[in-house]
Amino acid sequence: MCAIKILIACLVVSASAANNGVRNKDLIGFPEVEENVNVQNKENRTPVYLPATCPLNELYYPGDQKDDWICDCRPAFVYHPPTDQCWPAFQRGPCPQNEYLVLPSNSAVPVCVKNPCVIDGYVTYNNNCERIGSTKPCEHMLPNVAAVGVNATTLVVSCVRLNFESRLLDLPKIPDLICPPGCRRSVSGKCVPISF
Structure with missing residues (x-):
């Protein structure tokens, strides 16, 4: 059943991308899991990792119309206009040494701020510097497996449940x-x- 869903998703993306001028031989796509259920489209279509169509750190997202697809930032990534790229929130990205990229609550444009942990890939969580992806600080959520990460909905550092869906x-x-x-x-x- 899952293989049929993937085949249908690939055919729809293939047809849509062909309409956008992408050659079929360049199309290899992988369905992604939508982390924010509040932004699912009305057809329950799944975002697709399509490197031949979308730039680095972007997914091919379905809209609410049958042939409506658009490249946009992956979950927990933010669009940085000066570089015209998507970067992971709370990581160095385009920022100077010892800073990371965050999205202020009163802005739609991310900014570079001082990383209190100094080391890229480390963030403050529960008043400690923790490595993004570390599961130790999230053991209180067992039996659900979680790791320190950026919540895709709120863009704040928290324990994020890991999704092992194949x-x-x-x-x-x-x-x-x-x-x-x-x-x-x-x-x-x-x-x-x-x-x-």
């Missing part, structure tokens, strides 16, 4: 953690109690 095939569901009824994990909702 792009190419259906994987078996990971079973819930099972524990004895009445234990601390059961009461706090961190596992599913065994029922006899």
Whole structure:
């Protein structure tokens, strides 16, 4: 079933890209998972990683019309007009040494600010300098696996749930953690109690 969805997505993107002047032999696309469910289009179409069509750090996003597709920044990336590129938020990108790119709450244009952690790829989380992608500070979210990252909706540093959905095939569901009824994990909702 998943293979059929991918084939249909590739055919639609192929037809749309052909209308935009891209040669079919240059088209290889990979469906992406939409991290922000509030921006899904009415047809539930999926953004596609299409390097022959979109610039670096951009995905091919579907609009609300059948042939409406546009390249735009990946989730948790911001568009930087002076360089005409998308860059990851809270990383150095086009900024000088010891600074990173952020989107101020009162602006649509990102700016470079001093990185309090000094090292690129490190951000302040819970008053500590943590490496982006580190899972240790997010262990409180277990059994859900999360890592320090940039929330794609709010563009703030937080523990972001990791998505292990396969792009190419259906994987078996990971079973819930099972524990004895009445234990601390059961009461706090961190596992599913065994029922006899």
